[in-house]
Amino acid sequence: MLAVDVQNLTIQYGKLEAVKGISLQIPPGEVFGFIGPNGAGKSSTIRVLATLQPNYRGVARVMELNIRSKPQLVREQIGYVPDFFGVYEDLTVREYLHFFAAAYRLSPQKRKAVVEDVLQLTDLTGKIDSQVDSLSRGMKQRLSLARVLLHDPAVLLLDEPASGLDPRARIEMRELLKALKEMGKTIIISSHILHELAQLCTRIGIIEAGRMVAQGSVAEIYQRLGVLKIVHVQVAFQTPDLIEQLRQLEGVTQVDDQVDRISIRFQEGSLEVEDLHDFIHKQGARIRMFQPEVMDMETAFMKLTEGQTA
Template sequence: MSNSDPVSEKPLVDVHDLHVAYGRTHAVRGLSFTIGRGEIFGFIGPNGAGKTSTIKVLATLLKPTRGFACVSGINASINPAAVRRKIGYMPDFFGVYDDLTASEYLQFFAAAYHIPVHDRPPLIRDVLALTDLTEKHDAPVDGLSRGMKQRLSLARVLLHDPELLLLDEPASGLDPRARIEMRELLKELQSMGKTIIVSSHILHELAQFCSHIGIIEAGRMIANGSLNDIYRALSLRRTIHLQLVNASTELLASIRALPQVASVEEQSDRLALQLQEDQTAPEDLLAALHALGARVRMFQPDAMDMETAFMKLTEGKVA
């Protein structure tokens, strides 16, 4: 008999045939996807593609024109109160909270979440520590940097320990250091068992930590799956720049015969190998080269990121 929990095997998020219209503007057009527990789902698309509308439906802030969105089997439109207990929603703007310190801001929301008074101080200390804001607990909110405000907003949505985090453009307006800090924080939250939907148009950053990617354009999902799924569907290739100490006709023939190598171009001072992205990783190719007896002086893979996939898949349309 299997010991697996049938509830845990069901997707945490189930969106089916979702339509959202604002008058004559059809923002979301038949969107369907699922997200498993513990995944980080990167929602990618240009402004106006329908990302925020979809997230607002899951956050119970918007009712769909047609279709449904469920969290843990609960329909967000039919039972919004139950869904709100399971989600933490972080919009792409912070709001105005003048004259509050970081701790007072979290106290306010802890009360809104009906967290018992005696539980609030240790809980606030914990979320401040998790978001690396302990030293800012008495700092005025309106004096915090953009990155600190984003982390404080994330601390807020963690107060009631939600299963699902809905993060709309969390890296928007952040400097490079703050983006890295946000990325590492999301990885840590995933390791704690959180399921995360994060929307962005900063494609290469999502590709670094998302387990699945959904690319949306004009309200429709045009690609959905792991990075390898998307690369495979597009037949994307990565270029590896290679210099060999012991290049020979026989060795080049052996390299060309490797099944993962699509082509080899001989350039003035190097070789340019086209590697099938979905068939092998660059480090596996390097091991195969060593197995052939190649002495490698330079091995430089070109960056393969979601911009390539995005440009091949989309036409720049909005809803």
């Protein structure tokens, strides 16, 4: 079973084609990150999966349910947090969640326990009797996530969940998403905070001007770009020919013997970091520091896109 199956999705607003033949296959339990500039088509795609965009071409399914023919059943399987979240500010947190628990048709006997569970998960238990309008933006965002967890959906659709949050609130949101990932939820998340997506997601898709320009794990995208990894090494008892031996190693493109370290550049996919470590150790050198680095997600994004919108 695929949690999300999108085939040749096309969305048009008048003469503007916002999404141009996107395809996605996401298995259960995966965290898929959507990366793209404003106007790329991320929100439009997520709105289709949320059953809010009926005018589209192609096929879209959630948990093997056709979105076009069975939207109500799809809604029972998803939790959707839009980029602009709406809350009823004249309610307390308790009233807000109990209202939506009733809307999700949870029985009165179950509501109290379910509300307490989602408050504990989102770290809002201490705010249960607070007015919603007294909450910080980060707390309101966590409350929106608590709301969509009430009916225990299989798939979470999160459109820019960290937008406008301060650094502490972003970290808290990231830790919450990690907890949901560990619970086995399938998560589709769009964000401009690219390095956080790289840390969280099992796979990412880079979208520009309505087209998917790259899709895969972070390592696969780096490999496609021909990214050079760099490892900084400090060794004791360096042998005279260690530098030359490293330069002859398959996959290594450059070795710089610097004052306090050796910097080794090699092609992604042609040499494993662990193999490089073992090679240096076998030459009789004692390793004091072994620090890999790699192109960050922002750089990959800039190399793959051209700054276009749909």
